[in-house]
Amino acid sequence: MKRAARIPILGGAKAFVLHRPHANLNAILRQLSAIGLSATDCWPELPSEALGADFVFFDVDLGFDEQFPWVPGEAPMPIIALIGSEAPGRIEWALSHNADAQLLKPVGNSGVYSALLIARQSFAARRQLADEIATLQARVAERQTIVRAVAALSSQGIDDERAYAQLRSLAMSWQVNLEDAARRVVAMTEQEGGIDHPYRA
Amino acid sequence: MKRRVEIGILYSRSGNYQLVSEACHRGAMQAVAAINADPFSPIEFVPIERDPQGNADRYATLTEDILRNSSARHIIGGVTSWSRKEIIPVLEKAGGTLWYACPYEGFEANEHVVYMHACPNQHLVPLLGHIIPLYGANGFLTGSNYIWGWETNRVARDLIADAGGRVLGERYLPLGETDVSRLIEEIRATRPDFILNNLIGPSSYAFFQAYAEMSRQDDHFTPQRCPIVSCNLTECELPAIGAAGDGHLSAGPYFHDASVKEVWLVGQPEHDGSRPSSFQASAYACVKVLASTLASNGDASPSDLSAAFAQNSFNTPFGAISIDPQTQHATLPVEIGRIANGGFEKVSIAKTVEPDPYLSRYDRAKVFGRRKLKVVS
Numbered sequence: 001m002k003r004a005a006r007i008p009i010l011g012g013a014k015a016f017v018l019h020r021p022h023a024n025l026n027a028i029l030r031q032l033s034a035i036g037l038s039a040t041d042c043w044p045e046l047p048s049e050a051l052g053a054d055f056v057f058f059d060v061d062l063g064f065d066e067q068f069p070w071v072p073g074e075a076p077m078p079i080i081a082l083i084g085s086e087a088p089g090r091i092e093w094a095l096s097h098n099a100d101a102q103l104l105k106p107v108g109n110s111g112v113y114s115a116l117l118i119a120r121q122s123f124a125a126r127r128q129l130a131d132e133i134a135t136l137q138a139r140v141a142e143r144q145t146i147v148r149a150v151a152a153l154s155s156q157g158i159d160d161e162r163a164y165a166q167l168r169s170l171a172m173s174w175q176v177n178l179e180d181a182a183r184r185v186v187a188m189t190e191q192e193g194g195i196d197h198p199y200r201a
Numbered sequence: 202m203k204r205r206v207e208i209g210i211l212y213s214r215s216g217n218y219q220l221v222s223e224a225c226h227r228g229a230m231q232a233v234a235a236i237n238a239d240p241f242s243p244i245e246f247v248p249i250e251r252d253p254q255g256n257a258d259r260y261a262t263l264t265e266d267i268l269r270n271s272s273a274r275h276i277i278g279g280v281t282s283w284s285r286k287e288i289i290p291v292l293e294k295a296g297g298t299l300w301y302a303c304p305y306e307g308f309e310a311n312e313h314v315v316y317m318h319a320c321p322n323q324h325l326v327p328l329l330g331h332i333i334p335l336y337g338a339n340g341f342l343t344g345s346n347y348i349w350g351w352e353t354n355r356v357a358r359d360l361i362a363d364a365g366g367r368v369l370g371e372r373y374l375p376l377g378e379t380d381v382s383r384l385i386e387e388i389r390a391t392r393p394d395f396i397l398n399n400l401i402g403p404s405s406y407a408f409f410q411a412y413a414e415m416s417r418q419d420d421h422f423t424p425q426r427c428p429i430v431s432c433n434l435t436e437c438e439l440p441a442i443g444a445a446g447d448g449h450l451s452a453g454p455y456f457h458d459a460s461v462k463e464v465w466l467v468g469q470p471e472h473d474g475s476r477p478s479s480f481q482a483s484a485y486a487c488v489k490v491l492a493s494t495l496a497s498n499g500d501a502s503p504s505d506l507s508a509a510f511a512q513n514s515f516n517t518p519f520g521a522i523s524i525d526p527q528t529q530h531a532t533l534p535v536e537i538g539r540i541a542n543g544g545f546e547k548v549s550i551a552k553t554v555e556p557d558p559y560l561s562r563y564d565r566a567k568v569f570g571r572r573k574l575k576v577v578s
Binding site for chain 1: 562
């Protein structure tokens with residue numbers, strides 16, 4: 001059975017709540033401290049310490065981009081939108097910040113715990129996906145390097161197919177990926193005018 | 202001249218968990234009588250009683266009934282988590298407070314509820330911390346098919362993993378189900394070190410009987426080798442289990458010790474067939490704490506409660522206890538008892554354990570110790 005496993009330990013985590021003084025703010029702070037987080041409220045700006053927070057709650061009703069010490073959509077931690085008015089413009093703005101979870105106002109006695117867990121999971125999934133995409137993009141960007149490496153190897157009198165196979169076996173023996181191996185081959189070709197035979201697999 | 206205060210009493214007088222709710226009812230009514238007879242208390246309670254008859258759907262409507270048709274703003278009641286979750290939205294709408302006298306699965310801290318019995322760091326965590334070093338870490342989990350069993354077993358899975366053990370099976374029975382044969386066969390096949398029992402009412406009683414039968418055929422399944430451990434089993438249900446319960450274990454804030462005279466039990470006949478239990482003690486404590494809060498604080502509305510709890514400690518059957526103003530959960534003793542002679546022998550006692558309903562302070566190393574390295578020869 002697949003399960004997310006583990007008691008979610010939130011004790012000691014730091015949360016910032018960007019909301020003007022209000023009963024809703026008190027309800028959120030109360031829930032956060034009951035759950036065991038240390039919570040700080042702030043308005044109208046997130047202080048720079050918030051960059052070290054584990055969670056940030058932000059007001060959608062009165063919020064604007066300049067409140068955040070980061071570019072919209074690139075918060076470095078899970079963020080939770082506090083939505084009162086469901087006007088389309090405000091929802092659009094909240095979406096531009098890539099909120100990981102939401103909490104509808106008025107806030108009562110519950111909702112914060114599930115928002116924390118959902119935000120944490122969706123932030124982690126988003127970050128993992130972004131990392132994977134960055135890795136893949138970097139590899140795609142090396143296509144030309146691979147072409148140049150294959151060309152350099154085939155200039156030694158073998159056909160393209162065998163040159164590519166040779167590049168792969170070089171990568172294996174160097175224990176690097178194909179792109180890195182190609183970069184090395186290209187570098188050697190440029191410096192020494194050819195691939196050094198002792199490195200051949 | 203005493204101030205008359207109506208309070209709601211919402212316990213089922215029939216249904217699956219009748220023995221438990223009768224124990225709660227008895228504790229609440231004893232405390233009402235004690236407060237009313239106490240010349241030093243300025244409060245006279247007038248109980249407004251409603252009986253949901255063990256039907257989860259009736260809790261919300263009867264809560265509404267009490268709040269609408271009487272001046273009561275405080276209700277002592279509810280046994281299952283299911284019923285508590287039915288009651289809460291009504292309280293939120295009408296500004297009432299539930300005084301909840303039963304152990305529950307945690308992960309809740311509602312301003313409209315005062316949690317007077319144990320949450321997981323006061324029952325499950327110390328229970329497994331006690332038994333795993335003695336019996337082994339491989340457990341079989343069972344429960345009635347609703348939130349108490351699901352969530353308690355979920356935490357147990359993590360605890361068992363932390364202790365280096367494995368969950369050998371997990372089986373749920375519908376509320377009220379008494380056919381436990383499949384459950385028994387699975388336990389027989391997996392031979393765990395202990396069984397965590399989150400069954401309630403008749404399912405639990407049937408399970409104890411069937412397990413005792415199995416232990417006569419196979420001595421692995423004796424309480425000395427493979428005990429049934431529970432977080433909600435008390436004296437009030439032992440008559441329904443009989444000798445089949447002997448030797449098995451339970452955790453709770455209170456087990457009755459007949460050799461000690463307790464002030465709160467003055468007047469209860471000693472041999473009327475029902476021993477005092479933590480359910481009775483907790484419901485008693487609810488009324489007692491409510492009375493002293495009302496004495497110093499007008500109507501003790503939900504927004505006043507945490508301030509009232511911040512400064513005070515309260516005399517209850519659990520001893521002098523405080524209530525955490527953040528979570529409104531009680532600081533309680535944690536005892537582990539072994540069933541013997543129709544009661545419990547205490548095998549472990551911790552005097553005061555602060556509530557941690559979200560297990561935010563749970564520390565694997567503190568509960569189970571550092572993992573021991575195996576000696577390689």
